[in-house]
Amino acid sequence: MFFGRSVNVSRYDVQKHPIFEKLIEKQLSFFWRPEEVDLSTDRSDFAHLPEHEKHIFLSNLKYQTLLDSVQGRSPNVALLPIVSLPELETWIETWAFSETIHSRSYTHIIRNIITEPSVVFDDIVNNEAIVNRASDITRYYDDLIEGINQYNLLGEGAHQINGETVHVSIKDLKRKLYLTLVSVNVLEAIRFYVSFACSFAFAERSTMEGNAKIIKLIARDEALHLTGTQHMLQIMAEGKDDPEMAEIANELHAEAREIFIAAAEQEKEWAEYLFQDGSMIGLNKDILSQYVEYITNQRMTALNFEPAFPSRQNPLPWMNSWLNSDHVQVAPQEVEVSSYLVGQIDNEVQTDDFSNFSL
Amino acid sequence: MANIVKIMEGFSFIPRSELNLLEALESQNVDIEYQCREGFCGSCQVQLVAGEVEYFAEPIAFVPDGKILPCCCHAKSDLTIEIPGGCHIKKEQ
Numbered sequence: 001m002f003f004g005r006s007v008n009v010s011r012y013d014v015q016k017h018p019i020f021e022k023l024i025e026k027q028l029s030f031f032w033r034p035e036e037v038d039l040s041t042d043r044s045d046f047a048h049l050p051e052h053e054k055h056i057f058l059s060n061l062k063y064q065t066l067l068d069s070v071q072g073r074s075p076n077v078a079l080l081p082i083v084s085l086p087e088l089e090t091w092i093e094t095w096a097f098s099e100t101i102h103s104r105s106y107t108h109i110i111r112n113i114i115t116e117p118s119v120v121f122d123d124i125v126n127n128e129a130i131v132n133r134a135s136d137i138t139r140y141y142d143d144l145i146e147g148i149n150q151y152n153l154l155g156e157g158a159h160q161i162n163g164e165t166v167h168v169s170i171k172d173l174k175r176k177l178y179l180t181l182v183s184v185n186v187l188e189a190i191r192f193y194v195s196f197a198c199s200f201a202f203a204e205r206s207t208m209e210g211n212a213k214i215i216k217l218i219a220r221d222e223a224l225h226l227t228g229t230q231h232m233l234q235i236m237a238e239g240k241d242d243p244e245m246a247e248i249a250n251e252l253h254a255e256a257r258e259i260f261i262a263a264a265e266q267e268k269e270w271a272e273y274l275f276q277d278g279s280m281i282g283l284n285k286d287i288l289s290q291y292v293e294y295i296t297n298q299r300m301t302a303l304n305f306e307p308a309f310p311s312r313q314n315p316l317p318w319m320n321s322w323l324n325s326d327h328v329q330v331a332p333q334e335v336e337v338s339s340y341l342v343g344q345i346d347n348e349v350q351t352d353d354f355s356n357f358s359l
Numbered sequence: 360m361a362n363i364v365k366i367m368e369g370f371s372f373i374p375r376s377e378l379n380l381l382e383a384l385e386s387q388n389v390d391i392e393y394q395c396r397e398g399f400c401g402s403c404q405v406q407l408v409a410g411e412v413e414y415f416a417e418p419i420a421f422v423p424d425g426k427i428l429p430c431c432c433h434a435k436s437d438l439t440i441e442i443p444g445g446c447h448i449k450k451e452q
Contacts, residue, residue, distance in 0.1 A: 223399060224419075230401070234421050302404075304423065324393065
């Protein structure tokens, strides 16, 4: 999949891992645009939220914006230079493209509910709680990108860079790749879900429903993305693609496990920041922390890791129905939630609306 | 032909033939995880202890050996399955 012969003609007639083609097809069938979702009721909903809930809503949105900024860019920058299968290359491009739609929808949401969007966006890079987590998210990507650049420029061996000796080897790059994919999986499968829980908690109370509708579409995409990363990690761990990769996966097992646990702890700290000024109905710091543990366990078992937390039942059972893509509204006339998609209908018709109507 | 589905640490039942395995479990009020219900998220996977299932749609999610995705299969023979976290029955709503 990676570090083989570089991709040449984009041909998909012979495929080593046909699963990536299936992922691409699924992702394409999911195509949507944020402008399809009407957010006009969200604007007044937002204005009526108490201050501490505004803080929860905006902080959550800022974090989602950050995560998608990373994911819209980094798979392309880090993985495309080393990929060696056309079907995987196209999957990475399709994957990153759908993340750019997510980023555009955050701007769409923020533009619709706030008069000064720049206040929100500027804070993403200034807010300490967000910046702290951002550095952990991008660390593995940065490592891998730096390593690949050194390899392309200097090749394998020991090199003097800025007065320091740097050892460049393919095996080391493979290690970095494995850890990067684990941290991507953590980002998509745990961090995102924590933020989804907050978005849906608002909609459970029938407020900010347009936002929830967008998040629902995003969640559907993310479920597919995390399946993609799980496939990559499993193919690697089983040595189906590159026997050396299986060794590396085995060797880094403990470190990979630590990435999951560290992320879960960080998400719990985030829960504390979110609810610092007060909880909201249906969600507080403790429930969200329990959900973090629950979802982390689930994701770890999926990849054959020993779960890190005591097993428990889903503390947020209503999440399932929000995450269910069966309920994603595809036709505007089949309304599930009260805010319409395209082409709104005015249901209030008065007698005098017909006053100038004659037969 | 009707097949029996047995849940470990739970009970056995005979699913209606038009339901997929996930729907069949839900019709028995069994608490089971789900998300996409079309085979790409992998949330609903359970351990197949004995028996055979038939997939009517090939799942996109990664399914480890020995596990099955109930949302896109039905029982082909008598089954024994194990639900992660144990068999819990949903409270009446």
